[in-house]
Amino acid sequence: MTLTALTALVRKDLLVFFTDRRAVILTLAIPIAIASFFGSLFSGPEEGGERARVAVAVVDQDGSALSKRIVATLGTDRAIAVTQPPLNEARASVQGGRMAVAVVIPAGFGAAAVRTFLTQGQSTELELLTDPSRGAEVAMVRGLLTGHVMQAVVQESFTGPDGRLAMEDALKTLDSSGMPADTRELLRQLLQSAQGLSRAQDSGTAAPAMATPFVVRETPVTGDPFAKYNGYAHSFAGMGIQFALFAAIDLAAGILLERERGLWKRLRSAPLSRTTLLAARAISGTLITMLTLLTGFVFAVVVFRVPIGNVAGFVAMIVASSIMAASFGLLVAALGHTAAATRRAAAFVVLVMVMLGGAWVPAFLFPAWLQQFTWLVPVRWSVEGLDAMTWRGLGFADIVVPLGLLLGSSVVFAALAVWRFRWEEA
């Protein structure tokens, strides 16, 4: 009899869910739409495609060989798009938010920078006009700029016209520099050698030197050498979990509505255990949340070619995440009073959970102190586990911990729900 009743209760929940076809379509379509949007933001360029470049204005007020070299080398960087507007236009672009950074190379920068590099002069300034709201882009440009300027200064110092003049000046003033005698002698030898090299290169008797000593080769590290990062995998995991939890809230609201409508009295008057009644809701909730997650991922696999690296692990993560969401729904039902109020309060809790769980933006963007807390949020275990089983290409062993944590939290949620559930029906 228990199995008959359990099956009937689960079937009823599914029938009620599928009755409102418009709501079902929206329930399944909205996460797909939002995940597609977020995925497009975080997915990076298509294979062979261009990565979006950060717009950088360079205002060269110096016009020296070094500053021209800096502008030229910045122009070859694929991470930035360099333009050279006048200073007032560059400032207006940054102020208006159309550009994150403008680099101003002041007059006299080239000569001063080379002189400082070769001797112990005062450091000269390179001005950055920055949009304070775009810290990440500013930091990236600062890093790139440092590299390119140092490369240009080194090359200019030893092989360029400003460098030759600076070396001659340095040799003339070396005796009066106040350096210890042995250091002074070593520097003299270095400068004379560099002068010799520069002259030889100018006359064509020596091969070009002072080239960039290395190039960077990026190797994406995943568990499967053929697996590639796919931003849609992460966004569909995050949005899937978020909407699975929203479905769990609907489950809770459904239980509370049953109570408000007197249906719970009819269910409780039947010769059924409390376990049967709650297990039926847990099963139907798990099936509905699983449907939400799977529909999204089927779409992601077909349309965005999200890779499923380990099918068994992926299915296990979907099932565990769905059980967690359903048991969370039971807990919400146990703690709630009216359906309307509970829906509002639970939606807030879910939004906090998914935000902290890294479902919207990756958790590594959070401050360090906050990242520690995110490990307490089951959403993070779901997202990390699903990432591991999709684009990271990791094996089943790598999700044992998140699986265990998800199932453990499900047990805790369910136990609290049973403990706090209001069984008495006056």
Next chain:
Amino acid sequence: MLAVRDLRKTYGTLVAVDGVSFAVEPGQLVGLLGPNGAGKSTTVSMIAGLVTPEAGAVTVGGEPLSGDTDPRKRLIGLVPQDLALYDELTAAANLRLFGALYGISGRALEDAISSSLLLVGLAERAGDRVRTFSGGMKRRLNLAAGLLHDPQILLLDEPTVGVDPQSRNAIFENLEFLKSRGKALLYTTHYMEEAERMADRIVVMDHGRVLADDTLAGLRQRAGRDAGPGASLESLFLAMTGRTLRD
């Protein structure tokens, strides 16, 4: 068939039910009357197993009910005051669920659905969603859901609230039919004329206690000369429970 003995239930300092005892025999309809807050619904809830009594016992066929899964609960059918139906589902789908809760399945379930819908005059609306039903039709379906598993005892908690005279009359005819088949009916209502018309015995409750448990003639006799031989049940009820407003 159904007996309650010394039932007691409190909510904090409020004594909702205090030593309530009465019995309902097969083929008998007992009217359970009382002002708001008298303890009627709590008493019905304890009989149906929705609320655990602090003291006393509910016996069905002489055996006490114990626990959620007691198979004797199958002998009881509840028709709650609320329209305890899934509006989103059809009448048949509702009954299919409620039948399955009592372990009925297959052909037996379909037969039970057909006969209960036929009894309440909704056979032709079996495939329609409940949300399309009128208030009276929902009340009749609510009754059918309580009857589906063919219980020997039917608990009816104000089953005619908000229905038109036609549907109310149809429900009365259904109850007469059930009585004639030997079912034991416990009927709570605020409509005195319903109890007057239907009840074989009347239990009057107030402040959680039973004030009277008798036939209508017996209640009149108790009231004595003041009430007179033709006194209405309402006047007898007001004489027992007073005229003070309870809400």
